[in-house]
Amino acid sequence: MSNKKKDKIQSAYKDSIGIYDDVLTQGNIFSRMYIRFFWSGTDDSRIASEILSYIPDDYEVRLLDVPVGTAVFTEQKWKKLSKAQITCLDYSEDMLDKAKKRLSGCDNISFVQGDVGRLPFDDGSFDIVMSMNGFHAFPDKKSAFRETWRVLKKGGQFIACFYIRGKSKRTDWLVSRILSKKGWFTPPFPTEEQLLKILNRLYSDVECQIDGSMVYFRCVK
Numbered sequence: 001m002s003n004k005k006k007d008k009i010q011s012a013y014k015d016s017i018g019i020y021d022d023v024l025t026q027g028n029i030f031s032r033m034y035i036r037f038f039w040s041g042t043d044d045s046r047i048a049s050e051i052l053s054y055i056p057d058d059y060e061v062r063l064l065d066v067p068v069g070t071a072v073f074t075e076q077k078w079k080k081l082s083k084a085q086i087t088c089l090d091y092s093e094d095m096l097d098k099a100k101k102r103l104s105g106c107d108n109i110s111f112v113q114g115d116v117g118r119l120p121f122d123d124g125s126f127d128i129v130m131s132m133n134g135f136h137a138f139p140d141k142k143s144a145f146r147e148t149w150r151v152l153k154k155g156g157q158f159i160a161c162f163y164i165r166g167k168s169k170r171t172d173w174l175v176s177r178i179l180s181k182k183g184w185f186t187p188p189f190p191t192e193e194q195l196l197k198i199l200n201r202l203y204s205d206v207e208c209q210i211d212g213s214m215v216y217f218r219c220v221k
């Protein structure tokens with residue numbers, strides 16, 4: 001990742017740290033209006049709980065959460081997974097600090113500041129790789145797909161959700177004209193068809209759902 005892109009992402013998420021959780025969880029009237037108008041009312045909390053339900057609470061797994069962000073959606077679930085070894089990685093120190101505070105006191109959870117495009121883990125280190133709302137922010141998606149695949153063990157599950165292009169003109173406009181300019185999103189964004197091609201090349205048992213301009217899925221390495 002170039003230094004310019006790194007700085008843009010770091011400062012975008014630093015600037016949004018005070019409003020991030022409220023916007024994503026529709027915590028006030030403005031964020032509800034924003035989601036209804038620009039995202040066809042797609043509820044990120046619902047998608048989050050859907051994909052978290054793929055993971056049983058008593059699972060003894062090694063799990064990578066990349067990017068953890070502020071852990072706004074994962075806090076409750078990660079606290080329940082007391083038998084799992086959870087690694088939370090994010091590029092932004094500010095987001096990671098908030099996640100650390102939320103999940104403090106959980107000895108089975110560790111935090112790493114890093115780049116998804118160069119994960120500091122051995123091949124096959126994890127049973128599950130979870131990527132919630134990450135791929136639309138990652139600047140080098142090819143490396144992100146390669147690295148998340150590499151660190152997953154054979155038979156392990158890749159679970160993710162993110163924005164895809166081509167489902168709503170209004171959302172595509174917002175993403176390209178505003179969110180990408182600010183640094184919260186980074187192009188290029190795949191269409192559903194392009195994504196399925198990537199997933200089917202790397203994984204088997206691909207189960208994919210679309211909600212507005214968001215895709216969520218699970219698949220097996």
Ligand SMILES: C[S@@+](CC[C@H](N)C(=O)[O-])C[C@H]1O[C@@H](n2cnc3c(N)ncnc32)[C@H](O)[C@@H]1O
Nearest residue numbers: 067068069090091092095115116132133137138
């Ligand atoms: C929209 S947030 C999603 C966070 C969280 N998973 C959620 O659903 O709330 C995107 C996150 O991706 C992180 N990010 C962007 N580029 C990254 C990279 N190259 N490696 C790791 N994390 C990155 C940002 O710092 C930010 O915290």
